[in-house]
Amino acid sequence: AQSVTQLDSQVPVFEEAPVELRCNYSSSVSVYLFWYVQYPNQGLQLLLKYLSGSTLVKGINGFEAEFNKSQTSFHLRKPSVHISDTAEYFCAVTPRGRAAGNKLTFGGGTRVLVKP
Amino acid sequence: DAMVIQNPRYQVTQFGKPVTLSCSQTLNHNVMYWYQQKSSQAPKLLFHYYDKDFNNEADTPDNFQSRRPNTSFCFLDIRSPGLGDAAMYLCATSRDSAGRTEAFFGQGTRLTVV
Numbered sequence: 001a002q003s004v005t006q007l008d009s010q011v012p013v014f015e016e017a018p019v020e021l022r023c024n025y026s027s028s029v030s031v032y033l034f035w036y037v038q039y040p041n042q043g044l045q046l047l048l049k050y051l052s053g054s055t056l057v058k059g060i061n062g063f064e065a066e067f068n069k070s071q072t073s074f075h076l077r078k079p080s081v082h083i084s085d086t087a088e089y090f091c092a093v094t095p096r097g098r099a100a101g102n103k104l105t106f107g108g109g110t111r112v113l114v115k116p
Numbered sequence: 117d118a119m120v121i122q123n124p125r126y127q128v129t130q131f132g133k134p135v136t137l138s139c140s141q142t143l144n145h146n147v148m149y150w151y152q153q154k155s156s157q158a159p160k161l162l163f164h165y166y167d168k169d170f171n172n173e174a175d176t177p178d179n180f181q182s183r184r185p186n187t188s189f190c191f192l193d194i195r196s197p198g199l200g201d202a203a204m205y206l207c208a209t210s211r212d213s214a215g216r217t218e219a220f221f222g223q224g225t226r227l228t229v230v
Binding site: 004031032036041042043044045046049051090094095096097102103104106107108109 | 120122125147149156157158159160161164206208210212213214215216217218219221222223224226
């Protein structure tokens with residue numbers, strides 16, 4: 001079984017300031033890691049994913065995340081946020097392997113509020 | 117262009133009255149999923165179809181059923197909605213069930229039970 005913990009439920013940040021959203025996971029098997037963004041009353045949109053290779057992953061809208069296997073973390077960062085980044089962000093994992101099924105386990109979400 | 121389409125976006129139903137939510141996809145993906153997302157919570161997988169094979173999560177209540185008549189459409193049926201079933205219901209698709217395959221989400225249907 002997998003579990004995902006997002007350490008901050010809300011993160012207020014000023015426009016053009018950097019932001020980091022923390023994510024830790026626990027799993028008895030190897031996993032793939034994802035970050036999704038959800039704008040108000042919308043579905044989820046994939047920001048980025050870590051499958052293998054370089055531990056620094058770049059995604060859409062200027063976001064990046066770093067996988068740290070020893071700390072079982074996958075923190076999301078953006079060097080300079082915009083008002084339009086106001087949304088809820090979900091970290092998620094899914095087991096590796098075709099037989100495991102692409103079933104996402106989500107963290108509780110971090111609500112980012114960008115202030116002018 | 118929308119690839120995973122959920123209808124309606126907002127649904128109000130009466131306590132105990134059966135309700136059906138629909139999802140269609142233009143991606144020709146093999147797998148379709150239904151997630152339940154209650155207010156300020158993470159999405160939780162209810163079940164998924166791999167082609168016509170139905171896979172129920174162990175803790176999904178019997179009140180929730182699903183149908184997939186063809187590749188493009190998948191329905192979520194709630195037989196007797198309770199107040200606790202009020203939530204956003206998200207449909208998603210993926211090309212296959214490998215963990216590395218991206219899941220594409222619809223915009224969701226927000227269900228209110230009165």
